[in-house]
Amino acid sequence: MTVELDVFSGRPNPAWKLSPAESAKLAEMLKDIPPSQMVGAEGGLGYRGFVLSNPERAAGLPTRIRIYNGMVIVDEESSPRSYRDTHGVERALLRQASERGYGEILKALLPAENQPF
Amino acid sequence: MIVTLDAYSGAPNPWWELAEKDAKQLIDRLAHRALDEPSVVDGILGYRGLIVEARSDDQLPEGMPSSFRISGPLPKEYKRPESKEAALSMNEADETARFLLNTGREHLDEGLFPFIEEATRMRAQAPAAERAVEDKEALKLATVVAPCVIHNTPYNPGFWNRPNVQPYNNCYNYSMNWRSDTFAQPGRISGHQWTAINCSNVGAAANWDGCRTTCLGSNKNVALVIAPGPGFIDYHWYRRHSQGFWGHKPGGTAARNIDNAGRLIDGVHLTPANCNRGPYTIFCGYRFSPTGMHVR
Numbered sequence A: 001m002t003v004e005l006d007v008f009s010g011r012p013n014p015a016w017k018l019s020p021a022e023s024a025k026l027a028e029m030l031k032d033i034p035p036s037q038m039v040g041a042e043g044g045l046g047y048r049g050f051v052l053s054n055p056e057r058a059a060g061l062p063t064r065i066r067i068y069n070g071m072v073i074v075d076e077e078s079s080p081r082s083y084r085d086t087h088g089v090e091r092a093l094l095r096q097a098s099e100r101g102y103g104e105i106l107k108a109l110l111p112a113e114n115q116p117f
Numbered sequence B: 001m002i003v004t005l006d007a008y009s010g011a012p013n014p015w016w017e018l019a020e021k022d023a024k025q026l027i028d029r030l031a032h033r034a035l036d037e038p039s040v041v042d043g044i045l046g047y048r049g050l051i052v053e054a055r056s057d058d059q060l061p062e063g064m065p066s067s068f069r070i071s072g073p074l075p076k077e078y079k080r081p082e083s084k085e086a087a088l089s090m091n092e093a094d095e096t097a098r099f100l101l102n103t104g105r106e107h108l109d110e111g112l113f114p115f116i117e118e119a120t121r122m123r124a125q126a127p128a129a130e131r132a133v134e135d136k137e138a139l140k141l142a143t144v145v146a147p148c149v150i151h152n153t154p155y156n157p158g159f160w161n162r163p164n165v166q167p168y169n170n171c172y173n174y175s176m177n178w179r180s181d182t183f184a185q186p187g188r189i190s191g192h193q194w195t196a197i198n199c200s201n202v203g204a205a206a207n208w209d210g211c212r213t214t215c216l217g218s219n220k221n222v223a224l225v226i227a228p229g230p231g232f233i234d235y236h237w238y239r240r241h242s243q244g245f246w247g248h249k250p251g252g253t254a255a256r257n258i259d260n261a262g263r264l265i266d267g268v269h270l271t272p273a274n275c276n277r278g279p280y281t282i283f284c285g286y287r288f289s290p291t292g293m294h295v296r
Helices: A020-029 A089-109 B020-030 B090-103 B112-124 B133-138 B171-176 B199-209
Strands: A002-005 A015-017 A050-053 A064-068 A071-074 A081-084 B002-005 B015-017 B050-053 B067-070 B148-150 B217-228 B233-240 B282-290
Touching (some): A002 A089, A020 A089, A050 A089, B002 B090, B020 B090, B067 B090, B090 B112, B171 B233, B199 B282
Antiparallel strands (some): A002 A015, A002 A050, A050 A064, A064 A071, B002 B015, B002 B050, B050 B067, B217 B282
16 A cells, blocks of 8 residues: 655655555544545645555555545545545644655645644 | 557557647548447457547547547447447448558558458458548648747646546646656656756756747647745646636646636736745746647
């Protein structure tokens, strides 16, 4: 499973692979989150959350999930399904991005109250 | 438009790009006709027809699919979806295939032609059709270069915002109007990819690909901006459309004509007043992207 920090427009986004243990932890966090009627925003130039690519369907998760602005969007079908991020998945991924060396990017793009530092 | 000859099993199928004049002829031939999807084919060994695929959002008229198969053997159980438009007859499809094959002569082994003719003849169980008139026309590939023509094309986000296209094409693909599915980088196709993110370096890399700061021939208006850092360093491109507004595609997200504040990016010039560009605060300038420019 690959996590992409969706921030760039021209350059390829920063991305990293999750270990089986990290994938399992993420799957646990995504379990039983409530569905939402809202259509999740994709975001513009700058921070647009995270994209999980999971072609091998590791940990039983869908192949493509977007996490942004308090929403979790399962994006693998023609009509995406929306959920509310009530378990702090985005926050956890922000922390993970910072630990992987992308803290300066997040510092430049996110308001202070949303920074995982 | 890209044409792929579907004939090989192990080796990659040969493909080539249609000249503008040939593409127009093809569109004229196929206007208002029902066309088969590329996946609709009998998986036989040997000649399986030709696949035509648009590579930019202005290449095919409204209503025509962005990719289709010509003259492929249909699966026995296949039933065409109901359509108001008539499907091509076998003869029309074969004539169109001949026309397309002729446009690709430079890219195809001469020995393929009799093999394809024979396969077509066997399938049709009819005498080989006369060579299309268009075959002769297709060889006259004259290019007229005007001193400076601005040819901005209509806004067509549907071409880009599809699951098999959107994630693989970025702002550079969109602005230069060329789908490469490679998250294109300025300078990569010409072997002079950018080495630093600033106006002069990214601009020069795009120039190597054909982009220009002065207008010569048929062009579309594009603009380059930079997010200078610290922390966040990137480039971004916009393209002007024939309706007068600007469009763009932030990375792998959807193509759009609105700015970071959700407003239509209207106006001749991109200024902070009419376009909120978020962290891309450095405006490098307007440029001209030649019609038909490729990126990778």
